[in-house]
Amino acid sequence: MIRILARLWPLLLALAMLPACSDERDVARIDFTKSISETRTPTDVDSSPRLRCAVSAMVSPKETHTIYVRLMDYLARHLDMDLEFVQRKTYAEVNELLMSRDLDVAMLCSGPFALAEDQLGVELVVTPVLGGSPFYQAYLIVGADNPAESLADLRGSVFAFTDPDSNTGRLVPLHWLAEIGETPENFFAETIFTYSHDNSVLAVARGLVDAASVDGLVWDYMAAHDPELVGRTRIIKKSQEFGAPPVVASLDLPVEKRQKLREILLTMHEDSEGRDILDGLHIDRFTAPDPAWYEAIREISRPARVKE
Missing domain, CATH: 3.40.190.10 (Periplasmic binding protein-like II)
Known part of the structure; x- marks a missing residue:
């Protein structure tokens, strides 16, 4: 040892x-030992309703903020809310924030979503379409x-x-x-x-x-x-292919806000600002997901989880 x-x-x-x-x-x-503190825009004053958003760290913290903050700000503005962008080091920490009702919207890695969907207290909102497909793969490099x-x-x-x-x-x-x-x-x-x-x-x-x-x-x-x-x-x-990382909304977010959120995401490719944001993310558009897209993750995880 x-x-x-x-x-x-x-x-x-x-x-x-x-x-x-x-x-x-x-x-x-x-620093892999630390979580990332919360970032609020435009101010830290709580006079306006806040949209608490997070993106699981599929890329490193700085890249996550750089890539996704424009998307989350776009959503917050179209929902007439102020953005609170929250970052954490691990997927589990983001899931914990959802379970404790400390987030409203998140883009999750497909694995943590599929394996903890029943515990997260969320609604599956949309899935990104990239290169014409709502699926993605693992690459062994x-x-x-x-x-x-x-x-x-x-x-x-x-x-x-x-x-x-x-x-x-x-x-x-x-x-x-x-x-x-x-x-x-x-x-x-x-x-x-x-x-x-x-x-x-x-x-x-x-x-x-x-x-x-x-x-x-x-x-x-x-x-x-x-x-x-x-x-x-x-x-x-x-x-094999799996459903791409989805956007989810907390069930604590009012129903009308969740419906509006879905509408914003499904149509943002039709306006110039939304199209520009999506182009920066290499996303064609968002689409309504089929929950079955994530079942393959549960299937491959079962033997591994038993051994652990």
Whole structure:
């Protein structure tokens, strides 16, 4: 154990120093030990009703704020409310805020939504359509120079998971390992959690880990914005399709607000500001979701959850 920790410590230190976005010149750093404080706009005065929003940290905290705050501000303004944008480090922490009725609207990772839907006290509002599809996949990635061509070739490697509750960043690779009768402890030399998909991509690109399973939407987004960086990685396996990360609303949000929220999201691609925001997110539009889209996540998680 001491030998393993000694080998792992430099890797963890390096990951803690990863930039909080894909621009390697950015000096911002991520502290994986802390949650992110709340951000309110335009003021902290509680004279107006507030729309408390969060986005599960599918990308690192700074990127999450940069990418999604315009969307949440757009929703708040069209609902005649002030925005309170809340960030937390882990998916579980965002779920806890929903369960404690401390959030009104959230965009959740599909895994935590599917596995805790009955406990969250939320209504499924919309799902994003990206590249013409409301589905997404896990990508198993390695360094561009890594000779591995399949999961089997990664035996004895250093592997990065994202979040303990992530679908594409943990549940899917656990499922892949179970299919070949393996567990992370027996198959990999070492494993770590990066707590965001962009950090996992960065870790592979920089050779800090050998491989990772990441959200394909995040990898595609990063490839479009930083092709040189993402070009240092390559995809060796893709998963089946799952319902894309949904937008949910707390059942404590008045029914009329939930209905208006759905209408705003379903039609925002039709106005110039909404279209511009969606273009920045690489989202075609939002669509009414089918709850069955998320059943596959529950199915693949059952063997992994039993073993845990």
